[in-house]
Amino acid sequence: MVSGDYEAVKAAILAVLPQPGYDDGSAGPVLVRLAWHASGTYDKKSGTGGSNGATMRFHAEAADGANNGLDHARAFLEPIKQQFPWISYADLWTFAGVVAVEAMGGPKVAWRAGRVDDKSEEYVPPNGRLPDATQGEDHIRSIFYRMGFNDQEIVALSGAHNLGRCHGDRSGFEGPWVPMPTRFSNTYFKLLLRAEWIKKKNSTGLEQFYSDEGDLMMLPTDMSLIKDAKFRVWVEKYADDKDLFFRDFAAAFAKLLELGVIRGPQGVALREYSVRAKL
Structure with a gap:
């Protein structure tokens, strides 16, 4: 022990x-x-x-x-x-x-x-x-399936993007995903579904997605979660039910x-x- x-x-x-x-x-x-x-x-x-x-x-x-x-x-x-x-x-x-x-x-x-x-x-x-954030759903599955996760667990773990921000001098991407990046919640999933995301290059030359106001961002891998039907069903569930997300995130x-x-x-x-x- x-x-x-x-x-x-x-x-x-x-x-x-x-x-x-x-x-x-x-x-x-x-x-x-x-x-x-x-x-x-x-x-x-x-x-x-x-x-x-x-x-x-x-x-x-x-x-x-x-x-x-x-x-x-x-x-x-x-x-x-x-x-x-x-x-x-x-x-x-x-x-x-x-x-x-x-x-x-x-x-x-x-x-x-x-x-x-x-x-x-x-x-x-x-x-x-x-994971390589410039990629899409096929890449995400190859990375997470290699570890032994399924589609539901992939989406649950992606909810960690409720926290923190990207830095241009580290990943090449810039900005936070949510307005309160030090508070764990299901806001990430709500924003994925409900905000208008505009694709453009950031100051490092990488393409990412910006909110209308330009203060929030999503990565190409994030957007693949609503593009892919099997991922999207879990994004919708977690956007609607914080308790379900918390339970599934804790397990994953x-x-x-x-x-x-x-x-x-x-x-x-x-x-x-x-x-x-x-x-």
């Missing part, structure tokens, strides 16, 4: 969420993104990638363009790691994600401790496994954070219990 004072860790995470000089004044959205990206490299066929190992500590994964800006999230959490050296980075990053979701008004997400940190780059997954996010974690005795995820092939 993994032991430690997780309530104290939670309190420390809550203490770093207010960041007046960063983005919209909160580290919450980027901590959710860190948990997401640390887990979303999983490949169910090979058993490689996922949240176990905290392999984004190594340059080969940190340098993946999809992880631009996550150095901020890791820096926000580093003092907590130093304060509680017994917690693994893999547990800290994923735990911070669930704490942040709940603190920003979202659902409580089930989470288990026990991940271990890799000592070398041996298990770093190949770059390119995370918990599943995401467990990807690549095969637990041995007492719940500890040890490499000798992993089916992951060495890369």
Whole structure:
């Protein structure tokens, strides 16, 4: 059994969420993104990638363009790691994600401790496994099906775009999805369906979609959720029923954070219990 004072860790995470000089004044959205990206490299066929190992500590994964800006999230959490050296980075990053979701008004997400940190780059997954926001529904399915998610779970996880914003110097995209990007809600789905979205190039030269007022944006991958009929049915459900969205997001996010974690005795995820092939 993994032991430690997780309530104290939670309190420390809550203490770093207010960041007046960063983005919209909160580290919450980027901590959710860190948990997401640390887990979303999983490949169910090979058993490689996922949240176990905290392999984004190594340059080969940190340098993946999809992880631009996550150095901020890791820096926000580093003092907590130093304060509680017994917690693994893999547990800290994923735990911070669930704490942040709940603190920003979202659902409580089930989470288990026990991940271990890799000592070398041996298990770093190949770059390119995370979603490319310039793409459409076929790309989204290929990325998420590889991890073991279905269409409903894809749409539920996309609801994380209720949080945060894009940065031109990181992803090439710019702006927030919703008016209150530090508050978890189903506003993202409502806006997808009900706002008028205009496609044009941003200041970096990438095409994205702008609201009439120009203050909100959607990515090409976001728009594919209402273009594709099988995705759209879930967008409509979540726009109409916040409780349903919260329930489904909590289940899908918990599943995401467990990807690549095969637990041995007492719940500890040890490499000798992993089916992951060495890369």
